[in-house]
Amino acid sequence: MKVKRVVKSTQEQAVAAWVGLVNQLRINDLIESLDRQDQNLDSAMKSMDWAIGKIDELVVSNRGGSRGVHGFIAEVAECGLENAQSLVHGEKPVMEWVNDNGPADLVRNGVKIQVKFVNGGGKFSLDAVAAHLEKYPDFLDKDGVYQIPKDYFDVVRALYEMPKDEAVKLTASDGGPSYSIWKAVHEFFDSSGFGIDDLEASKFEYSEVQKGAIADKMGKEKDSLAGESARIKRGICEDHEPTLQEGAKAAAAGAALETGTAFALSVKRHLANGKRIGDLTRDDWVDIARDSGMGFVKGGVRGGAVYGLSNYAATPSSVASALVTASFGVADCAHGFRNGDLTEVEFIESSEAACLDASVSALSSFVGQSLIPIPVLGALVGNAVGTTVYELGKDFHSKQESELLAHYARELEALDAEVDAEYAACLSSLRENMAVYIELLGKAFSPNVARAFSGSIELAASLNVPDGEILHTRKEIDGFFLN
Structure with missing residues (x-):
């Protein structure tokens, strides 16, 4: 051996x-990672379903009245969506809904958040923020944060960062904020001691948390979470x-x-x-x-x-x-x-x-x-x-x-020789037949009409066409085509 x-x-x-x-x-880790991401998406969807269920309860109970229920809807929706966005990435929930009518509506990793979705007064919820701070003057000192609608926050930040020489050109006729609104925003920050970092944008705009709109918005966010999970899974596959x-x-x-x-x-x-x-x-x-x-x-x-x-x-x-x-x-x-x-x-x-x-x-x-x-x-x-x-x-x-294998090899060699001889004979016969056939084709398609006519008769006969079906003379041709 x-x-x-x-x-x-x-x-x-x-x-x-x-x-x-x-x-x-690597494949095992890929499968585990994809399975884990499916679980992450499932947890995110449960967070969204919890929020949707709570919102339905708020709408049915009409908590806060017809003019205030959207504020509670905003709190629950923000909590459910932010937790879902963390969960879909495999992280822990970060948001807690306090729901005790106290100084904070939400708590994110220990940071207290007061949510203000107020449309009255034309100051993008800033009056409501100021009123809350007056009631709880130590809210900011305890690292609290005020949250206002996303579209409101975008306007407030833009006005806050806009210089005066540019603001004086603002007019309400173009559909945007006026110069007076710019002054009101700056007066708010100057007089209250607020900084722009004391405010944060909600994940929702004011119109999206209304009773007739929140269901569609939450549905779109669920679709967005599913899309984000699919993107994460594609990244997992690429990484593996x-x-x-x-x-x-x-x-x-x-x-x-x-x-x-x-x-x-x-x-x-x-x-x-x-x-x-x-x-x-x-x-x-x-x-x-x-x-x-x-x-x-x-x-x-x-x-x-x-x-x-x-x-x-x-x-x-x-x-x-x-x-x-x-x-x-x-x-x-x-x-x-x-x-x-x-x-x-x-x-x-x-x-x-x-x-x-x-x-x-x-x-x-x-x-x-x-x-x-x-x-x-x-x-x-x-x-x-x-x-x-x-x-x-x-x-x-x-x-x-x-010896048996050697005998088998000799038999194969003899068979190869026999097959080679038969193959050579077949090739020779094929060459002879092809020569005759090509000669007949040359006659049948000759430019000389008489030679082509006689050649076509020979070609038909060589292909075993019955003699009675072959046209040999002009008389037979006329009879075939005219009678």
């Missing part, structure tokens, strides 16, 4: 098993795609492992017949270095090829390694054939043997991994056992079986 071949085959499948493990770990960097690592690992194996086997070969390390000559070490270098090249090719085939061609790693091994084997045989070391028959037989060896290795690794579901170990044990049995079987291959 060739122990060297068993060791080499096991090492080759070790590279494949390691690459397969790397791929499987095979990469050149990972492929380079696979190539490096294959090169390192195959170099070590080639070095060990080469040293063992040179230490045969009782030689010791100290007895190795310079030429021996050159051979060892050459063998190791070839192992480095083959290992790098193997690692990169197995990674590429397993990820981009849906090929099992054990089969991919076998393909590489078979390719190396056939390449060696082709090199020997070109140099004249192998005959054509020997080249074919050697190539077939290389492919068979690789196939046995791949099958053994696959079966071993299936029976021993331990990453890498199962493939190595399966390959070692299968290859050993295969090598033992080849060693005990009987003389009678060899």
